[in-house]
Amino acid sequence: MTSYDQIMKLALERGFYFPSCEIYSDAPAGFWEYGPMGANMKYKFIALWRRELIRRDSMIEIDGSQIMSKSVFEASGHLLNFSDPLVECKNCNSIFRADRYISEKIGKAIPEGTSEIAMNSMIAENHIRCQNCKGEFKPVTRFNMMFKVGIGSSHDEAYLRPETCQTIFVDFSRVFKTMRGKLPLGIAQIGKSFRNEIAPRQSLLRLREFYQAEIEVFCNPERLNEMPKFDEVRNTRLNLYDDEYHRDITAYDCLDQGLLPNKLVAYYLALLTEFYGKTGIDMKRTRFRRLADDEKAFYSLVAFDFEVETSIGWLELVACNYRADYDLKGHSSISNHNLEVIEPTNQTKVLPHVFELSMGIDRSLYTILEHCYYEDFRHDDRVVLRLNPYLAPITFGVLPLMSKTIMVEKSRAIHSLLKRDFDSVYDESGSIGRRYRRLEEIGVPFAITIDQQTLVDDTVTVRYRDSMEQERINTGELKKFLEDKSAVV
Secondary structure: OOOHHHHHHHHHHOOOEEEOOOOOOOOOOOOEEEOHHHHHHHHHHHHHHHHHHHHOOOOEEEOOOOEEEHHHHHHHOHHHHOEEEEEEEOOOOOEEEHHHHHHHHHOOOOOOOOOHHHHHHHHHHOOOOOOOOOOOEOOOEEEEOOOEEEEOOOOEEEEEOOOOHHHHHHHHHHHHHHOOOOOOEEEEEEEEEEOOOOOOOOHHHOOOEEEEEEEEEEEOOOOOOOOHHHHHOOOOEEEEEOOOOEEEEEHHHHHHOOOOOOHHHHHHHHHHHHHHOOOOOOHHHEEEEEOOOOOOOOOOOEEEEEEEEEOOEEEEEEEEEEEEOHHHHHHHHHHOOOOOEEOOOOOOEEOOEEEEEEEEHHHHHHHHHHHHEEEEOOOOOEEEEOOOOOOOOOOEEEEEOOOOHHHHHHHHHHHHHHOOOOOEEEOOOOOHHHHHHHHHHOOOOEEEEEOHHHHHHOEEEEEEOOOOOEEEEEHHHHHHHHHHHOOOO
């Protein structure tokens, strides 16, 4: 299995991602930046998300503010509930996230709702000490993870949003009215969220500044099984998992056997499954894990985590929560603004419930890299990043076989003809074999080689990354070839 360290090496050496402010010794942890390869891949991942989820389901997308008033987070419950347990060493003042630190020392997961008193008992009973100086710990406390900011000269209290969904809830009334919405209505947003993690680690997997792709489906709680679109996905297979069962089962059978509460939830879990099936992730190593009551977020009635198996364990990529009316009721109360809407079919007022698909983009990209990383020991130990062509940061490379002036001129002309329509690279440095290896390692699916025959009949050799097979193509057909081969399937 590909290791985390292999992906880190690839990311740093090939420009996928790297630490922020890394040339400074005081650079804070938990902030990472995308290089040229990673940025291109992220944009294409987002384009796939829009194609397969947003446009397919006729959702609406907004782009909200990253700084929001204190009142928003009073209404959402984040000021009271959005905290992690913290433990501090009495001797050296080292700080750790208590539940994770205890879990690492005793080899057992600590449920999310575990109290401070219970964690103090675990520390005492297992004689857990500071790993840095072996000192004793102070009692466990709570640490609110939101970043507080002051606005203007008076420093009015506000916060960086800890999740993108709150702007969707606050904007819901206006969006529903101006877009002539009707339930169920999906409103989506991509953007950055900010969480002041106690101990961020493992690059893209736990960040203080991160990208979310969030979908909030507003629905009538009395009509959750009125989903004609469900028939489009009734045969999509879902891998459901909890403490009592583990089943690979169709969306229809999930409902028939009572494993999912209604058609609306089943429909959106199926859409999510079909989306990830196009990303290159090995779907046999994925599951929807139903969260127990002591694991769910404070706002969630029913919760599933879409998880993927990686070299460092099962990783949550998407939180799927049935939030009921928690959010709109809270914002209605604090803002004194009625967020009920009128159902056009019967002109009745309803305060919508919400089903959420909250996706971590950074984690998703890491997982795709790990699942697509391949070491081909049969062919000179070549490293191949077997990305789907529509997610590859570079679609093709143009390689003149020799550095003859006329061949280079022809190569540059071909590259110039195609580079406005596709992400591409031109490379004439080193042996042709070495150039192939450089392209394979960053996932470029096609290498276009210009050789002596090109000068005779205007054909080029196109080499396929994964199979290393080659075929001759007329230069006039290259654009259509690349369009067809890099299309989403």
